[in-house]
Amino acid sequence: MAGNSEIIFDKLVYSCAFEKYRGYEEFIPEHFLGFQLSGETHAFHDQGNTVITENSIVLVRKNQLVRTIKYPSKEEKYQFLSITLDKETLRRYALENKIVVERRYDSKRKLFFESNDLLKSYFISLSPYINKKKESTPRLADLKIREAIELLLQSNPDFKYLLFDFSEPYKINLEEFMNQNYMFNVSVESFAKLTGRSLSGFKRDFSKIFATTPKQWLRDKRLEEAYYMIKQKKQRPAEIYLDLGFENLSHFYFAFKQKFGLTTSEL
Template identity: 75%
Template sequence: MEKSLEIIFDKLVYSCAFEQYRGDEEFVPDHFLGFQISGATHTFHDQGTTVIKENTVVFVRKNQLIRTIKHPSKKEKYQFISITLDREILQKYALENEISTDASFSDHEKLFFKSDEFFTSYFASLQPYIDKTKEGTPRLADLKIREAIELLLQSNPDFKNLLFDFSEPYKIDLQEFMNKNFMFNVSLETFATLTGRSLSGFKRDFKKIFDITPKQWLREKRLEEAYYLIKHTNRKAADIYLDLGFENLSHFYYSFKQKFGVSTTEV
């Protein structure tokens, strides 16, 4: 299965594949702007599934958990390009341009939209660096990131309240968050960060709410979900174990039998 992930220059990443493949579980710590050059990306997140189609621009906000499946088209390989808008450059841009937030950004949906002539021209201007016909310098990288910020603000001035909100994550409802995100195979440190807690605070609050340790709860929750999917939707264990946060199929079979007393084929 031929695929590649390449950092063209600082903050610019190009992904290419000739066959369908499943990406890793990802914690997105910084905002990024992406463009689906060809093929499609099926993105799973806490609100469901979003399909990013060819010639679509997507803005993914920071502090997200996502899982992706990358699909080439019938005629073209899979190609996706993304440019990271990290805290440092956003703070510098806000300071230089005297920008401050004046409200909360109220739209909590994932932001993706059909490319217009400005975004199309912007991403086309990155193609020579992907093709290696032009070298990307640090100064150029800085200019291209700033151009991306300008385009986002031009498309929606209210984006300033999202891009330039530098407040730390606040404590959110732990029970609601975990019930929406238990299937992501990420560290407890990541879960703690996303819920606005230190690791020790996360473990302490978790025990108060669930009366069980996070690792024990995650195992039980994932197995219960697996049982439901196998029994009521006729899904196969081999098709769901990765989606539920298990890394190894043999371990999943063992854990399932240990909890329910039957194999996955006996449910």
């Protein structure tokens, strides 16, 4: 058993692993609040690497790409509990509490750590649902999400500018974004949304900047980086192909030979 995730109720997910487990690239469409019960999560994103240590509370910002590696502790398995703060619930909460946000959150950070005993107690209170000692209802699920929102705002009132910003992502620098995120193996649709564009607008702008299609550019960019890592850094293909966005090693070998006219061994 390498790793698995279980939906406890609608927006609550429990992840468990008994050995080191490399997760897939994920497009994070909604904010979520997480608690590292045991082990560590190493999260790779466009701002670098973040280590979520045992007993940590973390708020993960929506509309970003993340790749994770899960490490069990020496004494225990890997356990991570997360609850999604979905847009619909946040909208209702803002309406009922007359919350109006006139500006965007003034930080570009992607993950926020909160050292808060109330938040830790909140996640511990969810353990009976993980252990199946209690059954949840839709009403209870809604109340637990609202409780998480209350505790977050109590922890940091400025989070209202982050949680209740319902504006569409604005257009960002496409060239800069792609050069920072090309290694994530996600759909072109996800890249479009993250840069604040429709799919057709993304393809149009992409062609103007790079004079090629997103699919071709991504393939070439990843292969050029692979060439550098193998040639200059002496890394083995098996160590890098997943981190560069290739789904399997055989596909990587085929694409590499096709582009450069030689195998990685010959290089």
